[in-house]
Amino acid sequence: MILLLGKNGQVAHELQRSLAPLGPVVVASRQGEGGVRADLAAPASLRDVVNQVKPRLIVNAAAYTAVDAAEDDEAAAVAVNATAPGLLAELAQRIDATLIHYSTDYVFDGSASHPYTESSPTSPLGVYGRSKLEGERAIEQTGARHLILRTAWVYGRHGKNFFNTMRRLACEREELSIVNDQVGSPTWSRHIAELTAQLIAQGLRDADYLAAHAGVYHLTNSGQCSWYDFAKAIIEPLPAEQRRCQTIHPIPSEAYPTPAKRPAYSVLDNSKLYRTFGLKLPDWRVALHQCHSPT
Template sequence: MNILLLGANGQLGRSFVEQGPLAELGSLTCASRDGRRFDGANIEVANFAQPDSLRALLDRIEPQIIINTAAYTAVDRAESEEALAHCINGEAVGHLGEWARRHRALVVHYSSDYVFDGNAARPYTVRAPTNPLGAYGRSKLAGELALQASGAQHFTFRTAWVYGAKGQNFLRTMLRLGTERDLLKVVADQRGTPTPTRVIVDGTIVALQHWLAAAPEARAQMEGTYHLVTRGETTWHGFASAIFELAQTQGVLNRRPFVEAITAAEYPSPARRPAYSILDTRCFEERFAVTLPVWQDGLIAVMHELAFKDSETPC
């Protein structure tokens, strides 16, 4: 079975490569925007800004499973580059779906809590009405809809507040700033679920194993949209406070800055973000018979990884 991993250099793509589970399922081909992998290896080129170019790669590799972790993720920049965000997150995903439908391949795609407006008072179910607040959310919703409309077999996993020991993310920014500053002001009126890449990789593999073991009719019932995030909830301020507490006790940082709670209004940014980003994961957990970890356990595992990383600095 041929598996194509798109976006191999992003946080999630890199986690797939480093954790190694896809290579156990089949013959894995990786692709990135420029054909270089994070470790210097030469891999395939897949530039989502030129959606038409993806077809030639797909025709050559002939994947039975396409894992798409590539995305335009610059939430604030998307406000001034909406056409590009839409091309990468929407149009290109539609092209993947079209090819997959014609070749009976499965597309595994990732979307975002930003497809919701954050006005809810209880966790969003997978069927809750979407209403993105900004250009990034609109582009991610366009991708979801394009994939559905393509008629391809697919999983869309909506996730949120993604981070890991590597890549660009909130945790690593906090650890860097924590070495430089005594006081950090962090937003305390946006709620979400910090989700390590490892949880998304593990969850994806469990879903794939169920899908591969199922008969065609059962596969069709299984496919669709799921929420794949950790359990529980916190704010960015709560997450930052937990990061510094753990970083100090695990020896990742030898100091702990004061973390002051501020409102989103006190930290203006080009894109509006949902105030409440909690996704209901029951469909995923029931369908694939797993219990997702609480966000605190996810953080402990990532901090452990940072604490025991050989010579590399954490940020």
């Protein structure tokens, strides 16, 4: 049995489809709509769900992801992103289950000029990144069998994300100004889910190999771009009747102030994932093209 947490999120939405061929999946959400409740801010609900489901595998795709709101809501971000993952790992260990958890490029400060590896020093710029890093450490400290998949710039057709926002704004406005001095790797939620399912399939075939290679892995679509490049790549292929926007202006981050500071450069080096499991994701432009017209 697989227990999937975070039902309504972008990645969890895709995981529901990708995990289905691997066996029975129990999908839990914060409010418990559909029957199964797991609120990461309520430790008792996590104990209850793990005790009831007794999963072989817990996939935690739930998180406090509101990067700006977290700046004024540190206790909530820490409860969901740090304390709860630690508890999930502890619960997984007690029943000999594996935990798959997602983390973020925002554990880095963005001062690098070449892709970050899993052993690059972390130094989050804000509350969200700090809380996610604490979550990684809390999982590691339990000694539970785990994979922590750090991803970045997640988008997809489902959910609140840059891809959907740009498509909407392109219909509403004639001009857009988009930040051009933050560089990262846009990553399609479907690709994260499909690669996670491939990792699980390998783990089901060879649990010892997975156990021996527990740890942190970087997992993004390959290549890099700025938010401005990404916006252009989202908007330019839209048919004329879906597109009012004719001009996209590149602007510096200072012209678009946000409560949380973002890393200027957060490209992740995915080679450990490939070396260890033989898995990698395509270039972000290929992924975006597929997301524009998914099957």
